[in-house]
Amino acid sequence: MPQKVRIALDAMGGDHGPSVVVPGAEIALIRHPDSEFILFGDSALIEPLLVAHPRLKAASRVVHTDVAVKMDDKPSQALRNGRWKSSMWLALDAVKKGEADVAVSAGNTGALMAMARFNLRMMAGIERPAIAALWPTLRGESIVLDVGASIGADAPHLIDLAAMGGAMARVLFDLERPTVGLLNIGVEEVKGLEAVREAGRLLREEPLPHLDYVGYVEGDDIGKGTVDVVVTEGFAGNIALKTAEGTARQLAGYLRSAMTRTWRAKIGYLFAREAFRTLRDKMDPRKANGGVFLGLNGVVIKSHGGTDPEGFAAAVDMGYDMVRYELLRKIGDSLTRDARSAPRAIGGAAS
Numbered sequence: 001m002p003q004k005v006r007i008a009l010d011a012m013g014g015d016h017g018p019s020v021v022v023p024g025a026e027i028a029l030i031r032h033p034d035s036e037f038i039l040f041g042d043s044a045l046i047e048p049l050l051v052a053h054p055r056l057k058a059a060s061r062v063v064h065t066d067v068a069v070k071m072d073d074k075p076s077q078a079l080r081n082g083r084w085k086s087s088m089w090l091a092l093d094a095v096k097k098g099e100a101d102v103a104v105s106a107g108n109t110g111a112l113m114a115m116a117r118f119n120l121r122m123m124a125g126i127e128r129p130a131i132a133a134l135w136p137t138l139r140g141e142s143i144v145l146d147v148g149a150s151i152g153a154d155a156p157h158l159i160d161l162a163a164m165g166g167a168m169a170r171v172l173f174d175l176e177r178p179t180v181g182l183l184n185i186g187v188e189e190v191k192g193l194e195a196v197r198e199a200g201r202l203l204r205e206e207p208l209p210h211l212d213y214v215g216y217v218e219g220d221d222i223g224k225g226t227v228d229v230v231v232t233e234g235f236a237g238n239i240a241l242k243t244a245e246g247t248a249r250q251l252a253g254y255l256r257s258a259m260t261r262t263w264r265a266k267i268g269y270l271f272a273r274e275a276f277r278t279l280r281d282k283m284d285p286r287k288a289n290g291g292v293f294l295g296l297n298g299v300v301i302k303s304h305g306g307t308d309p310e311g312f313a314a315a316v317d318m319g320y321d322m323v324r325y326e327l328l329r330k331i332g333d334s335l336t337r338d339a340r341s342a343p344r345a346i347g348g349a350a351s
Helices: 018-031 043-051 054-058 075-082 087-096 109-120 155-173 194-205 219-224 234-259 263-283 309-324 327-341
Strands: 005-010 035-041 060-064 102-105 130-137 140-145 179-183 212-217 229-231 291-294 299-302
Touching (some): 005 087, 018 035, 018 043, 018 309, 035 043, 035 087, 043 054, 043 060, 054 060, 075 109, 087 102, 087 299, 102 309, 109 299, 130 219, 140 234, 155 179, 155 291, 179 194, 179 219, 194 212, 234 263
Parallel strands (some): 005 035, 035 060, 179 212
Antiparallel strands (some): 291 299
16 A cells, blocks of 8 residues: 555546636645645646645646637547647656656546556456446445446446446445446346346346346335446446536425525524534535546546535545545456356456
8 A cells, every 4th residue: 555645637638627626626725634635737827826825736737738629629639639648648658657646637527537547447347337326325325336437338237347347336335245336227137228238137047146136126215326337338337427516406406495485493503503414414416426447457436527515525536545445446356256257247248
């Protein structure tokens, strides 16, 4: 385990670039003083911001590049124009070269995934990466994957997701056999897409030894915390994630409006404000910001592009934890054990 957690930041990524990345890194550094940062991007924009954050400046170095991946670039464009020289590529390359333990970017998701896959390569036995997110639930937290790395999934890929998500849950939640469910439109075995039904059949008939497959779960089960790991393909997972974030903001808006509508409501708020602060913290989507790319030979964290400094700090926190928990090594070990125990279930064996 490293003495320092070395974090590579794509300082130009996201809707706001260095104006969010730099103060976000400062917040994360205060929480994790044993961190050090490499900021990749336009030094003319980064350096003046670091002057206002002397603690971060002392724990950082800046690597200048004139090239930044645009938020609307297609993955092919990003690879063509940004390979070897963009802030996003260089942050990932620092992980590949062992100069950093984790890369964090708020940039274009498709470009980040394409570059990460091209540069870091996939772990043995895994064909496609996934983005795993921590999801607040009534029981605590669950892991949901994939929330946007790729669209569509066949049965072997869904089983890969179950194995990786289960390994992540064992590490983060300290569970011997985390419960895993496949997201579906109903709990009946005859419902859903063919790929989901086939993955369910394989997991029932040849269960992976380090997880407890419980069957199908529906959308409302995610917030309930019915299972420790919810498995779905990236299209449905991303819609679920964005819907939950939007609903949280909607409810927060309703509460603010209701609490300020009349003088009686304002007085009632004063008596219940601690409860409302707790609710606000639970519903704050910034605290859950950050998804970890699973299946790569390196730790990569994707932050939401439109987040603020507190939200970006949460993504950096996740990267820090992934390194300190040695998640990459433990997931690799778990996948190897599962592959030996259920060789037809991992890495496309259903074909």
